[in-house]
Amino acid sequence: MVGGGSFGTAVAILLVRAGLRTTLLVRSAEHAEELRRRRENRRYLPGVPLPPALRVAALAGDWGEPLARADLVFLAVPSKALPTAVEALGQRKPPAHAGLVSLAKGLVPPDGRQPTALLADRFGGDRIACVGGPAHAREMVEAGAGLVCAAWSRELAHAVAGVFQAAGVVCEVSSDPVGVELAGVAKNAAAVAVGATREQGLNAAGMAAADIFLEVLAFAERRGAQARTFVGRAGTGDLVATALAPTSRNRTAGELLAQGVPAAEIPARVGQAVEALETVQLLAQAIAREGLEAPVTSALAHLIDGSLPLDRWVALVRAQQPPPARFGRxxxxxxxxxxxxxxxxxxxxxxxxxxxxxxxxx
Incomplete structure (x- = not known):
């Protein structure tokens, strides 16, 4: 497991529960030592004990030995850090049979690529999978989750899903990595929009979330995604879980934006990275390059960068009329x-x- 944030730590715990020999790789030697000593990730997942069998190492150290024996490599790093992680993996050469599983729910700068596309270019598509769905980290290790594993390889998708199921977590199998990733991106953007709008009216918040999903779905279908993915657990299911979670980073980020807090200050307020603050901008640009109109997603990007005041954002959301239905024989x-x-x-x-x-x- 590459990445020691809340979600990476939670998934590492599940991997141990499933009976896999697991190494959790965190950013610094100091953090690794703290986890080994306390057997708890107090920084990102306090109150959840680390299993005795979970090994912990630092990315800055020598992790070539556990990687050389790996059957699965999970990547739980922010999307903006994924190119660095991919480069490090490439240098250490994971085994040819090892599957690489992205847990990111963002887009890779500077052009807004999907994490699986970046990984597939470097390691080949048959080795790449991603995981989405409603999976609040603490609840996942304490009560379960509704994960979705998507891959181009049927065998890899079922293998990863089988690991989670062995840990007691429901995991659906999907053949739509593009849809699962972009549904997660739409969920994060919509959660920010809900947070920024709900104090101005719940109807407006619902309108903003729906319009963003519709705009991202049109973009996703251009890239080959399946519409049903967006109405399943990876899309609307994940949105409901995020919008209701008291500790949702993305919804909280939207609430802070509505209070006038600049986007650059929000991660420090939240205590963790908030991928959507950067991903929304990349998403709006990617949609525009496809020649599609996305007025609500674009407006949210401007709200985040500070160029659109809150009252104009809310007015746009309330007045936005989606494209009319097409009637035919x-x-x-x-x-x-x-x-x-x-x-x-x-x-x-x-x-x-x-x-x-x-x-x-x-």
Missing amino acids: PRSWLLRMRYLARRLRRRRQLADGQDATGAAPE
Whole structure:
């Protein structure tokens, strides 16, 4: 497990519960020593004991030995740090059979690439998976979660899901890494929007979240994602969990934005990185490059960078009218069959000397 934040620590605990020999790699030697001594990650997951079997090492040290024996490598680092982690992995050459699993829910700067795309370019798509879904870190280790593991490889997706299931956590299998990742990105952006808007009205908060999901879904479909992923656990399920969580970093970030706190100061207030503050900007730019309109996502990016006042953000959300539905002739084979059946019945009635209502002509 590369990354010792709250989610990385929680997943490492689950891996040990599943019976895997697990090493948790954290950023500094000081943090690694603290975890080994206290057997608790007081910085990011206080009150949750680390299993005795969990090994802890520092990324700055020699972690080539545990990596050389790895069957799975989980990456729980912020998306902006992923290129550095990928470079370090490439230098240490993980085993050719090892699967690489991204736990990030952001986009990689500077062009807003998805984490799995970056990993696939370096290590090959068949080795890459990602995990999404409603998974609040503390609740995940204490009561469970609703994870979704997506991969292009059926075998890898089932292997990762099997590990979580062995740890007592529900994990759905998906063949849609693009959808799972972008649904997580949409969830984070929508959670910030909810936090920034809910004091101005719950209806407006719901409108903002829905419009962002709709805009990101259009973008995701351009990249080959499945719409059903966005209405499943990786999308709306994760959004509900994040919006309701008292300690949600993204919703809290939105609330702080509404209070006038600059985005640059929010991570220090929250005590951890808030990926959405950087990801929303990358997302808005990526959507624009696709030639798609995303007025709410774009406005949220401007709210975050300070160029859009809160009152104008709320006014835009309340006034935004989504694109109208497209009406056309029904193409369902069932409707077509019903139409043909009615025509056949009418011909028979006419042949029998009856009108279309069943009465004999006068």
